[in-house]
Amino acid sequence: xAVKKNKNIEFKCSLKDxxxxxxxxxxxxxxxxxxxxxxxxxxxxxxxxxxxxxMLVKELKKLEENRIxxxxxxxxxxxxxxxxxxxxxxxxxxxxxDLHKWGEEFVDQ
Amino acid sequence: xAVKKNKNIEFKCSLKDxxxxxxxxxxxxxxxxxxxxxxxxxxxxxxxxxxxxxMLVKELKKLEENRIxxxxxxxxxxxxxxxxxxxxxxxxxxxxxDLHKWGEEFVDQ
Numbered sequence: 001x002a003v004k005k006n007k008n009i010e011f012k013c014s015l016k017d018x019x020x021x022x023x024x025x026x027x028x029x030x031x032x033x034x035x036x037x038x039x040x041x042x043x044x045x046x047x048x049x050x051x052x053x054x055m056l057v058k059e060l061k062k063l064e065e066n067r068i069x070x071x072x073x074x075x076x077x078x079x080x081x082x083x084x085x086x087x088x089x090x091x092x093x094x095x096x097x098d099l100h101k102w103g104e105e106f107v108d109q
Numbered sequence: 110x111a112v113k114k115n116k117n118i119e120f121k122c123s124l125k126d127x128x129x130x131x132x133x134x135x136x137x138x139x140x141x142x143x144x145x146x147x148x149x150x151x152x153x154x155x156x157x158x159x160x161x162x163x164m165l166v167k168e169l170k171k172l173e174e175n176r177i178x179x180x181x182x183x184x185x186x187x188x189x190x191x192x193x194x195x196x197x198x199x200x201x202x203x204x205x206x207d208l209h210k211w212g213e214e215f216v217d218q
Binding site for chain 2 (some may be wrong): 016023025066088102105
């Protein structure tokens with residue numbers, strides 16, 4: 001019983017950590033959009049339906065802190081900022097694609 | 110350009126449908142807990158850390174409406190209610206396990 005309880009707690013915490021990072025409303029749509037390659041802020045904003053600027057800023061910052069997204073600023077005129085996926089973020093690709101496939105197979109339209 | 114835009118919209122809607130169903134804070138922890146087999150309400154409540162009764166009722170109802178979870182009521186004294194996964198929910202198992210594995214490999218403790 002004690003072992004089972006520990007196993008549960010151990011699992012839940014780890015899954016909880018994952019969901020804290022990618023479980024929000026916008027994380028997966030942003031990550032998915034970056035599978036195609038690097039994007040500027042304005043491109044992300046245009047590509048992800050219904051996201052507002054404040055949320056996109058906040059989510060990108062969180063994804064950057066969690067080393068899923070890389071932010072590169074270039075000293076162009078005007079300044080350019082590009083976002084891309086780190087290895088850690090790119091490793092989510094097969095999982096998100098499987099989730100998408102599950103949706104296509106099982107979610108009623 | 111039009112084709113690309115349509116493809117994006119089509120994808121986003123489908124992924125959005127998926128995330129509306131399993132993207133909430135509690136859906137995946139509940140589904141994961143049911144991979145083991147059917148559970149009573151009280152067992153779910155005990156097993157999922159920090160969920161409160163109201164949220165568990167609400168989430169189970171949503172998962173039932175989306176045919177991920179099956180609810181069975183038995184005319185025992187006192188009445189018994191058991192929750193289990195439908196095929197649709199069970200098909201999320203490999204995806205959630207992969208997400209968990211991703212977390213173990215990439216999420217800093």
